[in-house]
Amino acid sequence: DGRLTAACRGLNRLKILNGDSALIVGLLLFSGAASAAPDFTLRGFGTLGATHNFSNDAAPIRDIGQPDGPRGGTSFDMDSRLGVQLDGAFTEEISSAVQVVSRYNYEGKYTPRIDRAFVKYDFIAQGVEVRLGRYGWDLYSLSDSRNVGYALLWVRPPVDYFGKLQQDSLDGVDLTFSRQLGEGVLGGKAYWGRASGKVAIDSTSYLDLR
Secondary structure (H helix, E strand, C coil): CHHHHHHHHHHHHHHHCCHHHHHHHHHHHHHHHCCCCCEEEEEEEEECCCEEECCCCCCCCCCCCCCCCCCCEEECCCCCEEEEEEEEECCCCEEEEEEEEEECCCCCCCCCEEEEEEEEEEEHHHCEEEEEEEEECCCCCCHHHCCCHHHCCCCCCCHHHHCCCCCCEEEEEEEEEEEEECCEEEEEEEEEEECCEEEEEECCEEEEEC
């Protein structure tokens, strides 16, 4: 409709911006395109996890974005993380989410990072949702919520699968649809975007993947 068209035109002006600033400004443009007063909800999640390693020879890590792990002692770095998420509902069709997470990263620091920042348009009658911005790359089941500890059945996501992911988010657009099919539901997703990530080599160096 007219609100979506106006917002998309506004996003075309973001070519002069880069990275996280463009994502945040995009959310503001969509909020301005909606006529109703927005309804915001602030949520949070966190995990304080301690890992003890009796060996001095090998140091486990949660994923390849961590430069090192506990060796011959106890560390809180492997699984501890803190996140906040701001959800916005502007109309019945338009909503948004911004999620910031602080966790042990490739530099050996807890620098907060914008993990999610997207606007969503819900074509309710057609069973179609479109998201634009930064969203979780759900390559595996639970990939989109792997940092939310209480959403998992394990202490941490299986390292054999999730630990090898260099990127956990995409900057782009995705489309999800679902239709009733007999007694079941048929669903699918298509996405397009740019992924970037950091693979730690050690505490002082890393690979920048794009």
